[in-house]
Amino acid sequence: xxxxxxxxxxxxxxxxxxxxxxxxxxxxxxxxxxxxxxxxxxxxxxxxxxxxxxxxxxxxxxxxxxxxxxxxxxxxxxxxxxxxxxxxxxxxxxxxxxxxxxxxxxxxxxxxxxxxxxxxxxxxxxxxxxxxxxxxxxxxxxxxxxxxxxxxxxxxxxxxxxxxxxxxxxxxxxxxxxxxxxxxxxxxxxxxxxxxxxxxxxxxxxxxxxxxxxxxxxxxxxxxxxxxxxxxxxxxxxxxxxxxxxxxxxxxxxxxxxxxxxxxxxxxxxxxxxxxxxxxxxxxxxxxxxxxxx
Amino acid sequence: xxxxxxxxxxxxxxxxxxxxxxxxxxxxxxxxxxxxxxxxxxxxxxxxxxxxxxxxxxxxxxxxxxxxxxxxxxxxxxxxxxxxxxxxxxxxxxxxxxxxxxxxxxxxxxxxxxxxxxxxxxxxxxx
Amino acid sequence: xxxxxxxxxxxxxxxxxxxxxxxxxxxxxxxxxxxxxxxxxxxxxxxxxxxxxxxxxxxxxxxxxxxxxxxxxxxxxxxxxxxxxxxxxxxxxxxxxxxxxxxxxxxxxxxxxxxxxxxxxxxxxxxxxxxxxxxxxxxxxxxxxxxxxxxxxxxxxxxxxxxxxxxxxxxxxxxxxxxxxxxxxxxxxxxxxxxxxxxxxxxxxxxxxxxxxxxxxxxxxxxxxxxxxxxxxxxxxxxxxxxxx
Numbered sequence: 001x002x003x004x005x006x007x008x009x010x011x012x013x014x015x016x017x018x019x020x021x022x023x024x025x026x027x028x029x030x031x032x033x034x035x036x037x038x039x040x041x042x043x044x045x046x047x048x049x050x051x052x053x054x055x056x057x058x059x060x061x062x063x064x065x066x067x068x069x070x071x072x073x074x075x076x077x078x079x080x081x082x083x084x085x086x087x088x089x090x091x092x093x094x095x096x097x098x099x100x101x102x103x104x105x106x107x108x109x110x111x112x113x114x115x116x117x118x119x120x121x122x123x124x125x126x127x128x129x130x131x132x133x134x135x136x137x138x139x140x141x142x143x144x145x146x147x148x149x150x151x152x153x154x155x156x157x158x159x160x161x162x163x164x165x166x167x168x169x170x171x172x173x174x175x176x177x178x179x180x181x182x183x184x185x186x187x188x189x190x191x192x193x194x195x196x197x198x199x200x201x202x203x204x205x206x207x208x209x210x211x212x213x214x215x216x217x218x219x220x221x222x223x224x225x226x227x228x229x230x231x232x233x234x235x236x237x238x239x240x241x242x243x244x245x246x247x248x249x250x251x252x253x254x255x256x257x258x259x260x261x262x263x264x265x266x267x268x269x270x271x272x273x274x275x276x277x278x279x280x281x282x283x284x285x286x287x288x289x290x291x292x293x294x
Numbered sequence: 295x296x297x298x299x300x301x302x303x304x305x306x307x308x309x310x311x312x313x314x315x316x317x318x319x320x321x322x323x324x325x326x327x328x329x330x331x332x333x334x335x336x337x338x339x340x341x342x343x344x345x346x347x348x349x350x351x352x353x354x355x356x357x358x359x360x361x362x363x364x365x366x367x368x369x370x371x372x373x374x375x376x377x378x379x380x381x382x383x384x385x386x387x388x389x390x391x392x393x394x395x396x397x398x399x400x401x402x403x404x405x406x407x408x409x410x411x412x413x414x415x416x417x418x419x420x421x
Numbered sequence: 422x423x424x425x426x427x428x429x430x431x432x433x434x435x436x437x438x439x440x441x442x443x444x445x446x447x448x449x450x451x452x453x454x455x456x457x458x459x460x461x462x463x464x465x466x467x468x469x470x471x472x473x474x475x476x477x478x479x480x481x482x483x484x485x486x487x488x489x490x491x492x493x494x495x496x497x498x499x500x501x502x503x504x505x506x507x508x509x510x511x512x513x514x515x516x517x518x519x520x521x522x523x524x525x526x527x528x529x530x531x532x533x534x535x536x537x538x539x540x541x542x543x544x545x546x547x548x549x550x551x552x553x554x555x556x557x558x559x560x561x562x563x564x565x566x567x568x569x570x571x572x573x574x575x576x577x578x579x580x581x582x583x584x585x586x587x588x589x590x591x592x593x594x595x596x597x598x599x600x601x602x603x604x605x606x607x608x609x610x611x612x613x614x615x616x617x618x619x620x621x622x623x624x625x626x627x628x629x630x631x632x633x634x635x636x637x638x639x640x641x642x643x644x645x646x647x648x649x650x651x652x653x654x655x656x657x658x659x660x661x662x663x664x665x666x
Binding site: 052053054069070072074083084085087089090094098099101105148 | 424425426427429432435438439442443444445446507510511513514515516517518519520521660661663664665666
Binding site: 031172173194197213214217 | 334341346
């Protein structure tokens with residue numbers, strides 16, 4: 001079953017498209033990574049899904065309802081990021097109580113356990129927390145709602161490495177215990193690729209690819225060999241990137257739609273390409289890099 | 295949590311880890327193996343990836359399904375694993391050895407000599 | 422999937438209770454405003470004590486004009502405040518849509534107005550006690566001669582509360598219009614000043630429309646209808662308002 005269905009979804013700001021004709025379906029009870037560079041339209045998409053903002057054109061359904069002004073979508077979804085501002089008047093302890101009042105599936109035991117583990121104090125106020133602590137609190141709040149659609153937008157901003165690992169571990173364990181649809185947006189795929197079932201790669205407001213994580217890991221292969229051999233091999237292949245690796249040697253990243261043994265037999269060395277690198281190659285603005293423009 | 299290594303796809307690592315459990319006798323024929331959720335927790339991975347590893351073993355007749363109960367070790371799982379490893383893993387490793395030897399311009403006799411030495415060393419270790 | 426099915430009334434009440442807790446500054450500012458009004462009023466009496474009888478009578482109607490004016494101002498400003506980005510976006514941390522947000526805001530402002538009316542009336546009595554102790558007998562006697570002094574406190578509370586909620590509704594509308602576009606921050610004051618200069622002055626006409634009404638039932642009708650109308654208009658810009666665009 002699909003939790004999210006969007007058709008030709010577009011959102012423009014002052015005429016500039018942030019999401020540009022996106023058609024996508026997200027299946028339920030899976031963890032999907034929304035990956036893309038800054039400005040790819042990830043956050044805009046996510047905010048439309050929870051009904052914060054309204055699409056300019058196109059169609060979109062979340063739980064079979066148009067999310068903007070849908071109480072049903074609001075009651076069953078949560079959007080977590082590092083810009084969340086909680087009211088200053090309430091303490092962290094009171095905020096958790098408010099969460100419990102509003103979200104029917106709220107798990108207070110879970111919230112309190114993490115709250116203590118990350119050394120929060122119930123009398124603290126959200127605006128007094130450091131950036132990393134804020135995002136950690138937001139994460140606890142988001143997970144404790146146990147929302148059918150749980151969205152994390154760049155969730156680990158400001159967290160130190162230890163907390164970040166804890167976060168991903170908690171997320172997975174909580175998901176295993178309470179499967180639900182979870183979206184995580186980030187530009188650092190390598191940080192949490194092990195958690196993902198599916199990946200939606202976006203660029204310039206559009207979908208570049210949408211596939212299972214395990215397939216993305218085998219999407220491309222890097223071939224290294226003498227110029228002539230590699231050059232000849234590439235002519236009918238989809239090349240994502242290539243460079244001179246040493247004098248007379250070429251390294252090329254190509255879409256893996258052939259048997260690797262074939263290439264190896266010709267004397268090329270094949271190495272896997274990490275999923276995060278595939279994403280970088282697929283969304284590179286030019287075939288070169290910063291070195292080619294400076 | 296079990297640490298992952300190398301560039302091998304994770305679902306293959308899961309499958310190999312389970313195979314090793316069978317080879318070592320931890321899992322006997324008709325034992326129930328870990329569920330995709332247990333594996334996901336154990337390896338800190340998405341359960342879909344764990345399921346892919348389990349399904350791979352199922353397709354190779356190393357595991358069989360009992361509807362609603364989970365996956366179980368087949369009677370000839372160990373034999374299948376051994377055969378597979380010989381045919382795939384070992385062959386591939388040997389091919390790599392031969393390729394490397396060619397790069398180093400070793401002749402066949404020299405390579406065979408090295409292999410015999412390696413076998414000999416193993417004999418000594420076991421003694 | 423297990424969905425939470427929540428009727429809008431339930432969410433409105435939850436939002437309302439949340440707002441009573443989270444917006445407690447609204448009530449501290451009420452106390453501050455009314456204390457300031459008390460201070461200015463009693464001070465004003467003392468300095469103008471020797472003045473003409475008419476001035477004093479005008480200054481000291483049943484609750485003290487300044488207290489009421491400050492309470493109106495308080496309602497107006499607070500209503501604008503809760504339409505600002507920070508307040509609007511806080512609502513969306515929890516379950517809401519724009520209807521429930523609007524309805525809970527209205528409930529909150531109505532509650533605040535009743536409290537404003539109540540405290541303004543009480544502060545009016547307090548002011549009289551202060552004046553009794555601080556001014557000469559003649560001034561005080563002049564005050565209690567005023568027939569409005571003995572108006573039923575309940576009517577006083579209701580009247581002030583209705584005025585405050587009307588000011589709230591007005592502020593809420595202006596706040597929501599300003600949220601539509603910053604330019605309205607300039608346009609609206611210009612319109613208000615223009616209204617004052619206009620001949621015949623529209624502002625005075627509006628004033629007469631409400632304050633000049635002697636029939637309590639008609640007054641009730643006028644204020645309630647105006648308030649409802651203003652609140653209804655506010656929902657037009659709010660309904661399409663995006664959160665954290």
